[in-house]
Amino acid sequence: MKHFSHPHGLRSIEVPSENLTKSKTCFGCNLPLFGSCYTCSSCNFYLHKSCSHLPQSTQNKFHEQHALRLLYPPNCTTAPCHLCGTSCSPTFTYNCSLCDFNIHANCAHLYETKSRDDNEHHLLSFFKKKLNELKTANSEIDSVKTFINSLKDKMSGQADEEIRQLQEQVRQKEEAAALRQQENEMLLQQRRNNLFLQRMKNASDSIDFMGQIGSSSNYKIYRY
Numbered sequence: 012m013k014h015f016s017h018p019h020g021l022r023s024i025e026v027p028s029e030n031l032t033k034s035k036t037c038f039g040c041n042l043p044l045f046g047s048c049y050t051c052s053s054c055n056f057y058l059h060k061s062c063s064h065l066p067q068s069t070q071n072k073f074h075e076q077h078a079l080r081l082l083y084p085p086n087c088t089t090a091p092c093h094l095c096g097t098s099c100s101p102t103f104t105y106n107c108s109l110c111d112f113n114i115h116a117n118c119a120h121l122y123e124t125k126s127r128d129d130n131e132h133h134l135l136s137f138f139k140k141k142l143n144e145l146k147t148a149n150s151e152i153d154s155v156k157t158f159i160n161s162l163k164d165k166m167s168g169q170a171d172e173e174i175r176q177l178q179e180q181v182r183q184k185e186e187a188a189a190l191r192q193q194e195n196e197m198l199l200q201q202r203r204n205n206l207f208l209q210r211m212k213n214a215s216d217s218i219d220f221m222g223q224i225g226s227s228s229n230y231k232i233y234r235y
């Protein structure tokens with residue numbers, strides 16, 4: 012089987028629902044493989060049978076003024092889908108280049124499969140609700156991010172102040188330790204000076220005493 016979105020031939024396979032896995036997705040809708048599918052024996056390419064039957068050109072009630080052309084990877088646009096609001100890449104997308112209108116093939120197909128007379132109202136309400144939920148979720152995420160950033164700034168400011176206080180305490184302790192060391196060195200030097208003066212005084216007293224003995228008239232030398 013040949014398909015316009017792939018250069019190689021494709022073979023048919025069946026994927027049981029119990030083998031559903033996110034590791035292998037359809038090239039057309041980017042959803043997990045299930046049911047009747049096509050695969051390429053030469054490369055990692057898979058395509059739902061339903062996606063392979065999508066026409067390359069179609070009309071859609073959301074854009075009736077022009078025909079829509081099917082874009083497929085790598086030619087998909089990254090513009091948002093006009094129906095669900097999410098990026099069209101990397102799935103099959105119907106596009107009007109004149110109006111810059113883009114809609115997922117899945118979204119277009121979902122609309123066409125509705126059978127109620129008021130399907131447009133209900134489908135638009137459904138996607139509008141989902142889009143509002145997504146916007147609300149994004150707003151909540153932004154609020155949480157803002158709170159986290161403000162908390163980080165506050166904690167950072169507190170941490171900076173605590174670090175500054177600790178640095179000041181360390182500086183004061185270092186200055187006090189240096190002052191105590193200087194006082195101890197001065198005290199030790201003073202004690203050394205006092206000891207030296209005491210020794211000098213003792214030596215001077217001894218000299219004076221010996222002088223007094225030598226000059227005394229009562230000094231006698233005894234011989235034995």
